[in-house]
Amino acid sequence: MTAATAAVRAAIGAALRGDATLAGVLNGVFDRPAVRASEPYADIADVAASDWGTKDRRRRELRVAVRLRDAGETPVRLGLLVDTAERAIEGLPRDLDGWRIASCVFLRSRTAGEGPGRWLAVVEYRLRVLEI
Numbered sequence: 001m002t003a004a005t006a007a008v009r010a011a012i013g014a015a016l017r018g019d020a021t022l023a024g025v026l027n028g029v030f031d032r033p034a035v036r037a038s039e040p041y042a043d044i045a046d047v048a049a050s051d052w053g054t055k056d057r058r059r060r061e062l063r064v065a066v067r068l069r070d071a072g073e074t075p076v077r078l079g080l081l082v083d084t085a086e087r088a089i090e091g092l093p094r095d096l097d098g099w100r101i102a103s104c105v106f107l108r109s110r111t112a113g114e115g116p117g118r119w120l121a122v123v124e125y126r127l128r129v130l131e132i
Contacts (some may be wrong), residue, residue, distance in 0.1 A: 004129050005047045007096040009041040012064060015088040016042055016070040022084055025077075039071040039118070040081060060099075063107070068121045075111050075119040082109055082121045089125055099129040 006035040009031060016022055022042070028034065030043040037043075045065040052059040065110040066085055066104040088108065093100045114120050 002049055002060065004058075004095075004099050004131070005062060006022075007099075008064060008101075008129065009044055009047060009068055011092050011096050012044055012066065012089060014030065015092055016066070016085060019084060019088045022081065025081065027115055037071065039069045042066055042068045042081075045122075052128050052130075055109045058126050059102075060129050061093065062127045062129065064127060065122050065124045068123070069114075070107055070121075071117050071118045072119070073114075073117060075121070078111060078119045078121050082123055083112070089123070096129070096132070097129060100132045102128045102130055112116070 013029055013031055026040050028037050028041045028130040032043060034041055034043050045067055048063040049060045065100055068078060068081050068085060091102060092101060092104060105126045105127055106111060109117060109123045111121040
């Protein structure tokens with residue numbers, strides 16, 4: 001894992017854990033797929049990184065997905081969790097551990113059933129960061 005990826009993953013995890021609404025509902029926010037967590041919970045999927053460099057600075061473009069899982073008759077609560085997670089991600093501090101966020105752009109989200117009463121939502125962002 002690159003330093004940029006680690007900094008962004010840590011910032012997203014901290015933002016999700018630090019949100020009062022999410023903290024009051026989620027059973028956890030995990031840096032990797034959870035093995036024994038019970039719904040509702042969130043995890044940060046693998047990050048795809050590519051070069052976004054210039055001649056004099058290191059830069060990275062990171063594609064990040066956050067997965068939220070819930071259980072219930074309908075995905076209504078999950079939709080509220082997605083909205084809250086989006087706000088938390090979009091409110092990330094610009095300065096991270098050795099990197100600065102140049103842009104944070106929402107790409108897409110989707111919600112799907114994973115079986116009777118089980119729901120998955122995936123929220124994806126593109127973050128461009130530069131080394132400071």
